[in-house]
Amino acid sequence: MTPINLTGARWVKSRHSGNGGNCVEISPDFPGLTPVRDSKDPEGPALVFPAAAWQSFVAGVQAGEFGAV
Numbered sequence: 001m002t003p004i005n006l007t008g009a010r011w012v013k014s015r016h017s018g019n020g021g022n023c024v025e026i027s028p029d030f031p032g033l034t035p036v037r038d039s040k041d042p043e044g045p046a047l048v049f050p051a052a053a054w055q056s057f058v059a060g061v062q063a064g065e066f067g068a069v
Helices: 051-062
Strands: 024-026 033-039 044-049
Touching: 033 051, 044 051
Parallel strands: none
Antiparallel strands: 024 033, 033 044
């Protein structure tokens, strides 16, 4: 797979994240993909998921499929 250049990506945090420091950020700038990073380490690595897989994960979290988070 070709590496994705995330330089200049716009990163956003969920409005539900609060200020506890345990947050992830996503970049909505890549159609069909969802880059994800740890908000505490913005210069660290990012994971890139197919957008459909990320949406499925978020739906699972919202449905409580992973227990209390």
